[in-house]
Amino acid sequence: MVCPRCGSIFTSDVPAQAYVITCYTCGWRKLVAPLPQIPLRKLPDLARELEYEHRAKHGFKAKTEIKPIFHSLRGTNLEKSSSRYRQCPDCSNWLWLISEDCFFCPRCELYYIPSQGARYYSLNDVIRQRTPAGSVDEVIREFNDLLRENCGFKGLNPVQERALREIIKNIENGRSKGIVALPTGTGKTILAACLARWIIARLEEIKGARILFLAPRLVILEQVATMLDMAGVCVTGFHRIFKDLPVGLHPLIERGYRYEKKGEELLNLLESDWPYILCAIATTPQLLYNIRRDDEKWEILLKNIDRVKVLIMDEVHHTYNGEEMKHKVMREIIDRVEYVIGLSATPTNEAVINVGSLLACHSIEEAMQLGVLVEGIKFYVYDTEVKRRGAEEPFDEWKVCIKRRAYEYAKKIIEIINDVRKSTGRDEVPKTAVACPNVKEADALYEVLKGKLGEENVYIAHYRSQGRKPVEEIPYFRDSKSGILVSVNMIDIGFDDKDLEILVLARPIRNPISYVQLVGRVLRMPSEESRTWNIKSKLGYCIVVDLTKSLYTLVGEESPAGFFKLSERIMRGLEKAKNFERDLRGDRRRTEIPEIDANVRVTHIKTQLIRPKPILCPNCHRYIYPEYRDGEKVCPECGFVFSPRPRY
Numbered sequence: 001m002v003c004p005r006c007g008s009i010f011t012s013d014v015p016a017q018a019y020v021i022t023c024y025t026c027g028w029r030k031l032v033a034p035l036p037q038i039p040l041r042k043l044p045d046l047a048r049e050l051e052y053e054h055r056a057k058h059g060f061k062a063k064t065e066i067k068p069i070f071h072s073l074r075g076t077n078l079e080k081s082s083s084r085y086r087q088c089p090d091c092s093n094w095l096w097l098i099s100e101d102c103f104f105c106p107r108c109e110l111y112y113i114p115s116q117g118a119r120y121y122s123l124n125d126v127i128r129q130r131t132p133a134g135s136v137d138e139v140i141r142e143f144n145d146l147l148r149e150n151c152g153f154k155g156l157n158p159v160q161e162r163a164l165r166e167i168i169k170n171i172e173n174g175r176s177k178g179i180v181a182l183p184t185g186t187g188k189t190i191l192a193a194c195l196a197r198w199i200i201a202r203l204e205e206i207k208g209a210r211i212l213f214l215a216p217r218l219v220i221l222e223q224v225a226t227m228l229d230m231a232g233v234c235v236t237g238f239h240r241i242f243k244d245l246p247v248g249l250h251p252l253i254e255r256g257y258r259y260e261k262k263g264e265e266l267l268n269l270l271e272s273d274w275p276y277i278l279c280a281i282a283t284t285p286q287l288l289y290n291i292r293r294d295d296e297k298w299e300i301l302l303k304n305i306d307r308v309k310v311l312i313m314d315e316v317h318h319t320y321n322g323e324e325m326k327h328k329v330m331r332e333i334i335d336r337v338e339y340v341i342g343l344s345a346t347p348t349n350e351a352v353i354n355v356g357s358l359l360a361c362h363s364i365e366e367a368m369q370l371g372v373l374v375e376g377i378k379f380y381v382y383d384t385e386v387k388r389r390g391a392e393e394p395f396d397e398w399k400v401c402i403k404r405r406a407y408e409y410a411k412k413i414i415e416i417i418n419d420v421r422k423s424t425g426r427d428e429v430p431k432t433a434v435a436c437p438n439v440k441e442a443d444a445l446y447e448v449l450k451g452k453l454g455e456e457n458v459y460i461a462h463y464r465s466q467g468r469k470p471v472e473e474i475p476y477f478r479d480s481k482s483g484i485l486v487s488v489n490m491i492d493i494g495f496d497d498k499d500l501e502i503l504v505l506a507r508p509i510r511n512p513i514s515y516v517q518l519v520g521r522v523l524r525m526p527s528e529e530s531r532t533w534n535i536k537s538k539l540g541y542c543i544v545v546d547l548t549k550s551l552y553t554l555v556g557e558e559s560p561a562g563f564f565k566l567s568e569r570i571m572r573g574l575e576k577a578k579n580f581e582r583d584l585r586g587d588r589r590r591t592e593i594p595e596i597d598a599n600v601r602v603t604h605i606k607t608q609l610i611r612p613k614p615i616l617c618p619n620c621h622r623y624i625y626p627e628y629r630d631g632e633k634v635c636p637e638c639g640f641v642f643s644p645r646p647r648y
């Protein structure tokens, strides 16, 4: 690869070190990254020099910090960062880079948007004038334009659009706290960013406002903010929504970084004035719980938390609830923040009580009908019977490893895979993920599958993996076009792959919330690149193999179509969390798992394709399942185009 600036050759994945200098007093930030004329070893000195210069301007009173970033400089990022030096169009002073398309001159107090040559002279002006406003229809139309311009999307998808309409209506009617319930894979993070932008622009006073984004898992936070975003390069979709505004993203998410340090950073960010830039912070709720343990720090946090005007709580069904202490921590914060938006694909009843009732709610069935998720789910339902040989004391059949069960399960999985191969004419093993009862049985299943399908087709990632850790193994599976991933709980270990084709539940799922969360993994529309081979594009449905008829037990009737009813009920926030997190995680033990010799019978009960209710074509008046051709929703009977506007 050739550097677009100097022509020298570099490999795209060499990890490069860079530094970000932040001033907590005024919000100034500077990226010190390696450039051809600045060798790596000089960077720390250069960063310290710039920090010194900046503090001198404040008379050395300012609180500043130099933070190292390790990041592989991919070609695009380097190109982007090369346009980070600009001069003020009014006074030719060097401008601060805030976002990719937003610069600031502290001398003229001028905001400059290079893509349009636009200039603004106050924070209120630049945010208000550049953010969609007016009637709901106008807001939607303008957000569609904004998504096209800033993110290269085709606009809001139909689920996002419906949700945004509902939320805006609710907020305009005076609701300021509540939950947005949308299925996994419908674009909640992007929607939340649009919403935050719309809310901020409506505030009476924007100066000093903060956006706080909380998510219990780092994998999600990395989709909101990375260290490069901190330096003004818009890497995440969330940040790109704010590309043309003076919004500075500040992730407090690094792995292995001491929480005391992160906690202090958070307090600094909340305490400071930041008169020119709107600060958006992304972190975990755990950081808040940690700060809570120190009364002095907690007091500082509470004193400043009302600066947070928009609090977004992603995956609000998780950790926020449960332990009383955590419950109280969030309560104190929620009460002091003006707008609180909880996001979830499975809002628990507890979350609804904590945050507020639903601001918008759209079911899996609706998202499938609108073409935002796959068109159908083919359920394979089986029953598993275990009979221990000999008459010994009773045991929990799911807390032990039964090799015979792993063997029977492997047989069923391979049968289904061969079916799919036959009906699609594809040789490879479809992308399959299996949730096993415990790590020992996962290892056993892995061995059987490896023997039958070849080592190159089987991956293993669980809590106690012997070889590669889950964070290393999962990317291999994600980047592959085929293969089986064996795990105990794929969500806990950060698995999220649009191209997944088959989900196998090889252990009983006892809580409806975990069931819907797990099935949600396979319902996403496949990525653009996988459309030529993915069965979700070729057959129009994904496959869920339920080896313990958990669905029937949860729904209370013998019908796969009950899945829609089950997920709808959860989506409305009617279901209590109970111990769904433990159910979802599965058995995490490593060594104590005994191996049992038992007879195992796996019997097939039913195979059924379920699809949402058909919709009425306004042109030919027939009930149809729309087809999606080049992103347009089309009636297969008469060719009528439902959405004239291009979509995803």
Ligand SMILES: [Zn+2]
Pocket (backbone or CB within 6 Å): 023, 024, 025, 026, 027, 028, 054, 058, 062
């Ligand atoms: Zn400063």
Ligand SMILES: [Zn+2]
Pocket (backbone or CB within 6 Å): 088, 089, 090, 091, 092, 093, 105, 106, 107, 108, 109, 110
């Ligand atoms: Zn200037």
Ligand SMILES: [Zn+2]
Pocket (backbone or CB within 6 Å): 617, 618, 619, 620, 621, 622, 624, 635, 636, 637, 638, 639, 640
């Ligand atoms: Zn029609």
